[in-house]
Amino acid sequence: MSQEQNAELVWLRQGNHIAHVVRPLAAKGKKWPAHARFAGGGTQLPITINLPRGQILYRCPISLKETGSFAEVGPVFAILAGEGKNGFIGARLNFRDVIATARETGAFMYVIPTNEVQFGNTWYGYVRLGQQRWLRIPCPRPQAVYNRIPTRALERRPSAVRARQIFNHMGIPMFNREYFNKARIYELLMQQGLSGFLPDTEPELNEEKLVSMLKKHSSVYLKPAGGSVGHGMIRIDSTKGGWSVSVLKHGTTQKYVCHTAAGVWQTVRRERVPGRYVIQQAVPMIEYRGHPCDFRVLLQKQNGAWQVVGRGVRVSGAGRITTHVPNGGSIANADAVLEERFGERASRVNDELVQAVVQAAQVIDLGYQGQLGEMSMDIGIDPQGHPWFFEANSKPMKFDEPDIRRKSLLGVIAQLRDLSGT
Template sequence: MRTPVNGELIWVQSGGRITMFLYMSAAAGIPRAAGSRARVSNVVVPVIHAVPKRGVVYRHPTRVSVHHGEISAGPVFAVLAAGDGASFKGNRGDFRAIAATGRSRRAFVYVLPVDRVRTGDWWEGYVRLGPGRWVAIPCPRPEAVYNRIPNRMLERHPVSVHAKHALEELDIPAFNPGYFDKSVIYQIIHQAGLNRYLPESATDLGASALHRLLSRHEGVYLKPTGGSIGHGIMRIDRQGRGFRLAVLKHRRCHVYWADSWKPLWRLVCRHRLPGRYVIQAAVPLIRYQGRPCDFRVLLQKRDGGWTVVGKGVRVAGSNTITTHVPNGGRIASASDVLTSVFGEKGERVNQGVDDMAIACAEAIDAHYGQRLGEMSMDIGVDAGGSPWFFEANSKPMKFDEPDIWTQSLAGILDHLQTLARRTAR
């Protein structure tokens, strides 16, 4: 029998020890003679035909199949989190949503802290029993892993690095490998022959490079190469013979004025964050209801190819230099904005955004050895309808648009399944 039927993975505690079983009801149609044990990922567990009355810690639906008399169940996936054991770090709301999507598809998804990646057959994974209740249970090795280590510092931690190397050594596929560096991404886009989509940029912040770009453009952005949510971004606009400098820190925008180049450079040096910056020419963006806006585009890999899952618009707030919602921006419908600005040509502009996003995603993925499974992009559109690449994020935050968020969860499970199947061949 190849057609999968439904079963349950059950964890039972007895004598201080938790044991995993595969439960199969008599109605499942699998003869008991087919075997009393089943393979789940890399381990073999007992098959039971009645649920114990006491000691059940956790239950999870699964798919069961029999091939040449051998029972197997699964699939089993993990979300890689930072931290130690029960104090694992990451967005637990997102973990909960991913696990719930897996449950709806009978795929077991558990949270795997980096310090729980081991060489043994059984690993310690975390599952949610209720609000705020995450408990550890013995889990098989995952067949594929979704990396959601929540920030760059934790990604660089030796335990995280060791965990990712261990997954590679065990031939367990994982995505995504780490966070992007803006300067590297700009170089990838340029080298792929896609620089027509990239505003003029300099991959390092220096006085000569800044002076050069300011002499060619009315405004420029200075962006930390490893920044997020706009923190540390600066925008400089020429104002007659002087300059206006806006600095975004801790979700507040501060404005300064300089009457010439030298005091401007001193202001930049004073307010920049530690670390590297890139410089990028400011593109005159389309406006919606009087305010500049840009597009947030979510892309995922489906069956080996990149596809646009969805896009939304972020409209700038009244006193900010970015469109990020946490910094005062607001959400708008992409179709409404495109129709409002371009009328009947809106669909053509929309397709141009998609085409550019997919081309850039393919170039970035190729640079990272095809190890990416999703990314989001910030894309601007000018008055002529041309798209402009601003930045890409390897670990997208939750999209506020419910339909995009729901589709993204399904896409994560689809890609995990694809990776698992590819490795099993």
């Protein structure tokens, strides 16, 4: 929920020093205290009607209100990014959009790389000045943090581990805390009675279990438990002369023909990426214009309850084993696909899809102690209209559909406000 933007935060360069002040926008006849404090505590800033001399570096609209003998300014949020040579590592266009949405709603938001998180009331974060221009400035300690560290490797760095420890010590809430692990997610769903929503899944990969799954199913996927955008995924399909093995790496699919199960295992051992894998039945999915497709569903927590923000369809490219757009997939309208495939049953199929993903989100969130704020899910729908859970992502990629994108941005800010009590 947005607040009245009746003031602005202003940063000015004064020689080698950066001054940071609060300037009321409706000052006539109003006598403000000399200083304002942030709702989360810590830093106090001078309140000034007339800006002091200096070069204005940045300004942001914000809410200012009197509470007794002092004034309070806020809210202040931060996006947690990876540490890097150019200040920080992350999806800068996404950060730009999130910051702009926060600004619209009267909140100040900045990017904080993990190595800049520290004990104390003043942190050094980044704000966007223009096209590909980011400025490092002193910022007040945030009241809540949105975790968008872009890779698992960066999330394991000592600076990221220390940042989370500081958040815990200082009582700064954060979502989402970490990337999901596929094996853990499947285990949570099975433990809570949602196995009917899951394709047949084996949580560990070895030769014996792979051969057993190949005997049960004509096609299986081997998925890295900690993978993303399909890198390292392997699909094995039964053929008349043996098996076809398709391997996706760096956006390219390579195919191999194996005549024996032993040959399949040798190929898998050679082509797999490091780390744990799960084996999963390849469920037959509905097609759109001759290509298999699945549904990407975005969910966010609103007032403590999980809601579907939007859903889209991703269609696999020719010869591809996933529907990820970066790997050659394309986008289709979810309603149009359901209507074309199921006709009068489309609404009922959609209701079953929504019910299943909300239930799954509740289970996953419970397994993460209620610390999640958003997630996306990849869901397949079979020709009978039954939904199948493929995976969940704690840090959803940007949805290209404009209405979903807008709702998702507003939902992020709403979740930060909820976490911070603002």
